[in-house]
Amino acid sequence: MISKQNSDSLFRIQSRTFEILDSFGLDQIWRESTHVKEATFWDPDENGKIQRSSRIPNNMKGLSRFDCTGTIHQGVIEGFLIRAIRASASVPSHPEVRIEGNIAPSSLDIDETLIDDQDAYPVMVTLKHFDEASEVYAKSCGNIDESLHKTSLGDCDSKPTYLQNAQPGAEELVLAKYLVGCDGAHSWVRKALGSEFRLRGETTEAIWGAMDIIPVTDFPDIRVRSMVRSTSGGSLMMIPRENKLVRLYIQLTDGLSTNSRLTRSMVTPKMLIETAKRILSPYAIDFTYIHWWSAYQIGQRSGDHFDKQGRIFLAGDAVHTHSPKAGQGMNVSMQDAYNLGWKIGLACKGLVRPKAVLPTYDMERKLVAKELIAFDRRFSELLSMHSAKDITESSVELKQFFKKAPLFTTGIGVNYASSILTVLDDEAHGLAKYVVPGKRFASCQVTNHSDGRFWELHHRMPSDGRFRIMVFGGNIAHDEQRFEVNALGQWLDKTLIPRYPPINICPFVDRRLQTVRFQSELMTPIIEIFLVHTAPRDQIDILRDVDSTYHPWHPKLGWDYDHIFTISRVVAEDTIQSRQSVYEDYGIDEERGAVVIVRPDGYVGMVTSVAVKEARTKICDWFDSFLQGLNN
Amino acid sequence: MISKQNSDSLFRIQSRTFEILDSFGLDQIWRESTHVKEATFWDPDENGKIQRSSRIPNNMKGLSRFDCTGTIHQGVIEGFLIRAIRASASVPSHPEVRIEGNIAPSSLDIDETLIDDQDAYPVMVTLKHFDEASEVYAKSCGNIDESLHKTSLGDCDSKPTYLQNAQPGAEELVLAKYLVGCDGAHSWVRKALGSEFRLRGETTEAIWGAMDIIPVTDFPDIRVRSMVRSTSGGSLMMIPRENKLVRLYIQLTDGLSTNSRLTRSMVTPKMLIETAKRILSPYAIDFTYIHWWSAYQIGQRSGDHFDKQGRIFLAGDAVHTHSPKAGQGMNVSMQDAYNLGWKIGLACKGLVRPKAVLPTYDMERKLVAKELIAFDRRFSELLSMHSAKDITESSVELKQFFKKAPLFTTGIGVNYASSILTVLDDEAHGLAKYVVPGKRFASCQVTNHSDGRFWELHHRMPSDGRFRIMVFGGNIAHDEQRFEVNALGQWLDKTLIPRYPPINICPFVDRRLQTVRFQSELMTPIIEIFLVHTAPRDQIDILRDVDSTYHPWHPKLGWDYDHIFTISRVVAEDTIQSRQSVYEDYGIDEERGAVVIVRPDGYVGMVTSVAVKEARTKICDWFDSFLQGLNN
Structure with missing residues (x-):
């Protein structure tokens, strides 16, 4: 680069x-x-x-x-x-x-x-x-x-x-x-x-100046982003920054009127502050400390x-x-x-x-x-x-x-169009109404099933090059739903994951995650699997009830406790406080759930059903279309 | 040290x-x-x-x-x-x-x-x-x-x-x-x-072991703090820690029964894990990685x-x-x-x-x-x-x-008794019901008047050796109340602060605060003054309405914008959202306010009234009792 x-x-x-x-x-x-x-x-x-x-x-x-x-x-x-x-x-x-x-x-x-x-x-x-x-x-x-x-x-x-x-x-x-x-x-x-x-x-002739100063002023909004348009001297925008500095953008010419003989090289800090004074009048502004200045067209x-x-x-x-x-x-x-x-x-x-x-x-x-x-x-x-x-x-x-x-x-509105990496599927849309393929997967707070700690889901999804299958498993306290979620897990573990070579990721990406890996085992599947369910936490014992795909076993490290989350948490003895807004935020049904696949850059790749019969072909076809398989 | x-x-x-x-x-x-x-x-x-x-x-x-x-x-x-x-x-x-x-x-x-x-x-x-x-x-x-x-x-x-x-x-x-x-x-x-x-x-004869292991177990609560008391092998406490480690405290003897011939030097990791297995039975526990272990009485x-x-x-x-x-x-x-x-x-x-x-x-x-x-x-x-x-x-x-x-x-309950540093005053108690001299001053979220940013009040009170006078000014949109607050400010600035020599503090304490100081001016008053008022933000222009004690002037840096806070904030055009719980949390009247003085270690020293006539003798006597004055 x-x-x-x-x-x-x-x-x-x-x-x-x-x-x-x-x-x-x-x-x-x-x-x-x-x-x-x-x-x-x-x-x-x-x-x-x-x-x-x-x-x-x-x-x-x-x-x-x-x-x-x-x-x-x-x-x-x-x-x-x-x-x-x-x-x-x-x-x-x-x-x-x-x-x-x-x-x-x-x-x-x-x-x-x-x-x-x-x-x-x-x-x-x-x-x-x-x-x-x-x-x-x-x-x-x-x-x-x-x-x-x-x-x-x-x-x-x-x-x-x-x-x-x-x-x-x-x-x-x-x-x-x-x-x-x-x-x-x-x-x-x-x-x-x-x-x-x-x-x-196009490049217009309009010239603006920019300067970073510690302002000495009585303008009351100096510490918020202010856009000032005056008839006395043009426009000015100010943005507060660190250490008492304020960035000023100051209009010097509009590129049309008679003062357009000004060229960038003629601009001085004095010219900038004098213009700012005219624009902000009757408020006063000056500086004794200037950090940086420039002029641009x-x-x-x-x-x-x-x-x-x-x-x-x-x-x-x-x-x-x-x-x-x-x-x-x-x-x-x-x-x-x-x-x-x-x-x-x-x-x-x-x-x-x-x-x-x-x-x-x-x-x-x-x-x-x-x-x-x-x-x-x-x-x-x-x-x-x-x-x-x-x-x-x-x-x-x-x-x-x-x-x-x-x-x-903010960059949040970015919406990548349909492509090999972004599957727009009308059928799946109803499964997760507010999870839009091509948009970034929004974060939400979930509760770790094993330790009761809250996490922003984004924190569990560091930028390490992996795809993530987020199984919103719905209410797995119900036998039928749990069966679907476990069957999907089995298929992911036995069929999907083994199709693709693993990836060597850096375990240092985020110290907050406390990833533990043996050096001899740095390779990890390129697809990481999470389960976020809606069942009450104390009705589910993950070691007893949930397929091990969602809490993989390691002979030296024991079970994994960092991939199953829930929306409810025990807040006091015998009290379950439901926080179902997570599913609501995503527009996912709390009983039957949905599967969201997230690209390594956090954008939604596809949405599909938890039912393994429906999901497996779609998921497999999608990954096959761009991932290198082990056997080809 | x-x-x-x-x-x-x-x-x-x-x-x-x-x-x-x-x-x-x-x-x-x-x-x-x-x-x-x-x-x-x-x-x-x-x-x-x-x-x-x-x-x-x-x-x-x-x-x-x-x-x-x-x-x-x-x-x-x-x-x-x-x-x-x-x-x-x-x-x-x-x-x-x-x-x-x-x-x-x-x-x-x-x-x-x-x-x-x-x-x-x-x-x-x-x-x-x-x-x-x-x-x-x-x-x-x-x-x-x-x-x-x-x-x-x-x-x-x-x-x-x-x-x-x-x-x-x-x-x-x-x-x-x-x-x-x-x-x-x-x-x-x-x-x-x-x-x-x-x-x-006293030292009892009871011996306990402690060990940090990555447990390989099917005990379901291994990632929460669990206290296990068994009839089969004694008691055990587990505390989850970072990197998949768990600290186990394992009771080896109760100091009374016949097994009390055990001495600390006889304890081994094998003995610890075997005892843990007995206590946790029928759940299994073992480890392949042990980080540390010890035994204590x-x-x-x-x-x-x-x-x-x-x-x-x-x-x-x-x-x-x-x-x-x-x-x-x-x-x-x-x-x-x-x-x-x-x-x-x-x-x-x-x-x-x-x-x-x-x-x-x-x-x-x-x-x-x-x-x-x-x-x-x-x-x-x-x-x-x-x-x-x-x-x-x-x-x-x-x-x-x-x-x-x-x-x-948690250490939050600590309540230092009345002393030269802690003034218990029945009269003042009603002014701030939940602010107790001798207890640590609790934090709350306030809004910076000048830029609308939320702050934990604790963030603005770093451990730099200074006392802090928190003027909860009440509703300074009312003329009378504003007059009291400004009169108090005048007295603090003209009479109290000049009584005591300034302190040389380290401006690096907290990068989040973005303190700016000239090297030639590192001395600062040993008492820092904050104003937290309840008036609607857009009814108060601090430069026009509030005494400069609360936003001091500096010839090179202009006005200070970091010491006046409010409980309300503008969340959208023409809409003021009141967040009055701050005053409620402290038990302070939203109209007439109160003054809280906080020691350098964050504990409440005294509470008094905003009314300068009442406050000034109390404040002055208190500081005089332990601060070195400039003139003595």
Whole structure:
């Protein structure tokens, strides 16, 4: 993967991104970020004085347990990611992932004759080592005034590994099965792929400035996300971030009026704060500490192709660019990589059929990019209005836009279309009304049957490359239903699981899970099976009543206690408190249940019935269509 | 402080200990521990076969947001503590705290002529450096079979600093203001203090074994805390812990019957597991992996004095010992140290009067030790019964005992008696019915007035040595009430705060708080002031309506936004959702409010009125009684 350090130091993390980070055990990022709970809108009154016209939550209720945007310095996130990669690299028998810096690609080719050979390395990249020892990474970690404490800022204790033995200026040729270009808006990889990969779209002349300051102000909403549209000086958006910093986006020109002779290079911090003062007047704003500033022109562009011959892929800004104001850039980009990562990973391990799985990346993410660009265009238009008339007329639309926006901006609304990985099945739809194939499988709180502990179901589903069959077994206190669930278990264990080779996963993914494995037994089925039933906990003894598929036996570790959950729990002697909303949330019948199969990236692949006669062909056909079988 | 590495590898953390750890920013320990949610009781039926007689929650509802016991390897906790100490030591201008190992004391004296001189160093300790490079610490971090992944175990990346330049066998003389002996049941410090410090109490002949195994069993309650009393082989208690381990406490003798010829040295793991098999029969239990085992005799002893001349203190097992089964040992011990730490810290900094504050340590913690010992004695008796008759007769008492136990075992019930630090005032009692001086100030969720973010109030009150005046301002939308609150603020700012010298605190205590301070301005008032009001958020503009004491101005950082909270929040346009339960939880009137003053260790010091005329004398007299003033 070829990637670039970003110099923009703010990172606005959206709900779905927090869910993804959490699935790698990186929940600390949520706790250390600044939570932006509210948005306010300020419009001019009849005298042209700005006034708060409304206040709304900065998210939609119930979309995710990460219920708002979090802002945090990008260097902090990179530090967490680098440490997590290092921790997994320290597991014996787990392949090492190295992060190298001071390297740039200088040539790129594909050997077309090898494209279809899955054992070959058709991608050839020449890499050149820099001669400067400049630490690009360190530069991105903020340059806050030395006299100020860097509480959460500049957490740079995890730097990339610089190859010790590489001579400055030396070149090395790398042969690869796959290459991913995540190298930003000016992507070298994209350019090397030729003109058909050029981004297309528009760049307007409107210039905006962005700055991170510790504001000294009497504006009352400085600690919430505020959108201010004035007739006196244009528009401004502010986003509170950590350490008393606030990010300001300040409109300098609208690209139409006479002041459009301004160019980006003419912008100064003084110009930015003076404009902000005009917009916020009669409130005062100033700063003595500025953390970062920049100027940009609004443009929305994207590529027609996200991959070349299923061997070279583009992700993030390398294939779609837009304005930073909606806080989408790195969220959509990381989600690109997250969509692609498991597909390439399983392809490299020979566990999936590359030709079946890899084309879904382009299909699934190109659509998201198009939506992002349409969203950003309208957002920018609504924020760029200058005249009192335009502002007034668009006021209702702006608020409506923002109320609906979280469905898109949180990343929760993403809905991948029908494909080999996403089975839309009208018949199955009634089984789990609110579990939609193509959407991410929502989390809910369940109770571990064996120890009574509550878990977010997402916590039990870390991003380790496995598929998961969630057997919502219904009321297994009833003999008939229990029989179905156990028969399904038998079939899964005896027929489905043995069809596919196991996977070597890293047991370090999430310390909260306390996975215990012997080193000699690191291979595990690529399909993990969970049972979530609705029977009262004390009516079921899992060792006596439930097929061992759901609580596998290990000769040294005994029975497994971590894969059977229930919705009810004993809260006091002789009292069962039912928490049936879990099934309600998913729209699943509490008696007969349903089976949900979740992809490694947490998106729903298919829904089917608990009845093994109905389920087995569907499940088997589906996995066969893209998983490499053991016997073929 | 002289302390000892403990070789017992399990640590059961109780609610209050989690609250304390959290107040140092160590919330990760809660997330990585195994949560023990339930307890079951197994008694013999009429045929002598064990059966589950009841199941109860392993805690009391509503006691704490850390709502159950957590088990975790002691080495993991020590790792977190050591890293936290290092992080604070890395703050420029903050005094370094060094952790040294391979050192033992060899002599101890007090210069009695200097006892009353607060600038003197009357304690003299000779320290001897070991010549072995043995890493005592590493040994305590578990010896789990090398072939097993050490997920959360043995997290020993933070070892104590060994003095590089100390020669093996070298001695050094340390002169100290204070000395704390936390060196365990065989405390060297205690012995050096002479016979009047000897622990007193009883040791019975009953022998118990303890072992940590990964059980291979069909006992259905192996993942909850289970107490099994059999007629076939005695009693057994099991506690689930991390990485599939279970701690078993196994009764070997009752100290009375004929088998009492057994001595501790005769105990073997085989004997332990064979006894467990007899007790659990007809269920099977065995193991292939054993992590640790030991045997102990039940004894409950404590000392009459917790300090000598206000200069040398004993804490933890050095001054009270008991059986490990109730999981109290390190909890009560850490809480000893937590009670003492801020007192010695502020005394060393010259901020409190030592003679007023330090004697409260003995007073407050000796009572807790007595309660602990009484509790442990009855617990051990109830668990040590052998005959069917005794078991049956005590069955109800055992369950009652366990239902009430959390009030003590969680540490939440601790109630320090009236003292110079704890003002019991009948008049004030009605102002905040459920806020009891001497008990820990409970947490609750409040909403930051400026950004709408929810906070546990405890999160805003880190353990940094400061007192906190929590002004529950009531409904400040009413002019009269707002006037009182602002007048109180004025008095606090102009009169109270300037009376006492400021404190130099470490801004790194909790990254979640994102404290920003300039290095040149690290001193901060020793009393921090919060306002929690009940007015609707959008009726109050804090910059316009609220005295600046509650949102202090800084010329470079602007206004403060982190000290005013409310109980209501805007959840959608034009909708205010009231969450008045916060005031209800504290028993405070929502209109007129109350003032609660919290000690640096989170215990309530006093309660008084918002009305400044009533409050000011009480508050002033109280602080004057133990804080060093600037002018005396």
